[in-house]
Amino acid sequence: MPAEQDLRSGSFPAALRAAIAARGLGLERLRERLRQRGVSVSMATLSYWQSGRCRPERRESLLALRHLEEVLEVPEGALAALLGPARPRGHWRYVSSGLPAIGALWPDPASVEDALDGIDTSWDERLTRISQHDRVWVGPEGGALSCLSRQVLRAEADGPDRWVVIMHTDEPGYPVPLVRPVRNCALGRVGEDRDAGLVVAELLFDRPLARGETLITEHELVNIPPGPVDGNYERKFRLPVREFVLEVTFDPAHPPGFCEQYTRDDRDIEDSRPATLDAGCSVHGVALNFGPGCYGFRWGWPA
Template identity: 30%
Template structure:
């Protein structure tokens, strides 16, 4: 179980102070509270109550919050007095060991060098909690743009900037056009000399502390004359709660075959997909990663 020190300041400190004041005002002991909570179906250990009172921990999860509601009644407080002081959850949740979602050591080195050039740690202290990546495919069957909307969470320390990369393994290309839609601004761009890795550094609107989240949305555009691509996807270096790919094809360029590809440290899985009369295809993965999720398509050219 992760422990955080909430006694210094913020909602956690307010909760502990209010709980101490209420206990003192009622002149009751923690043992008395523990016994009555258990009798009302909300068992909490004496140690946990002591942590709550001191501010070393704070209530997390439905059972603990139900106990706090009962504490308000036992301490003759108005409903919501303590609950309103707890603040948002500080739990990061399972994130796993960060890994590059890549199979090629050469490309992994290019990625590391691009992160360094952008001024970012090779493994930054952030993760994509939830990502929706929407790709538009033109009448020629090639990618026009990809818009990505992400809930970003800080896993440790403080985050003010976050890097994102566009990868084209074994296909050197010019830099695509990065633009920030919302949630920050672009503070730096870098293209690796191989032409297979292009990156942007996004400066967030506000710093993120441990377990805090924000939303950012950015766009990649591939202008006329850009080498045609019939593949799109998104990769995560840590476990993500959900990852959605939505690929939208021009009605005059519906592919004859589509593959969904999962690349993870355990290997590569290729699954054939079908439009079945639609013009779009989507795939969702939950509690997934590290890895890359891809859509690849073609027009009667499968070998």
């Protein structure tokens, strides 16, 4: 059990870190203990909780916290008592249309809101996601080196002239990736928050689209080698996508020890299954009519 002062420090992240250290459990083992109890929490979420970048507030997250207290063998309610009142950010979770807001699926919506300051997102809801294809390359040291994204969009009104990219890394302080337009777009305004691991960027179309018009764009996200060792890649869909294809390719000389595909809906409920690498040391997944929610792969190597 962590020292009593840790549980009375008034800091939820500090107390959680102390409790995890006292039990000697890594985040992967901690997540597995929770899964055995029927509770699904991602390693990224656990990392955010202990770093203070976000905290459990949703009903499902608070239920997971009760199980977490039991796994960590701290007194019932000791960690929950340090949370205090919920932060007033409901206006960011949903827009007037009733759809999830742009930051709703991110661990800390307020950080996304800050990073988007000055970025025009007004056309986002007027673009139907027909198809999205992400190809991710992971280097020999386990870091994501680059991601090439291709999307097919359809305008539901006259006027859409840009696509907004939001990229996040779980490794705070690591340089954010370079956003490189590849096809049918040009780079507009860019916003960065290195402490939060966020970069947002406008990809400007050659011209505004007419209603019913479709467009294929491609862009690439490039990290400084060896790349942030996030251990996962996921695409967040605030609006549904008809088809999403995700490929992750690893260095053949350094394949991961485990890999799984997962989805997480807008209620933070996760489902996962093991993924098997093919002959090219790659995995891929296909989702149809998916969203709102997150779709991704996570991987790791033996300690």
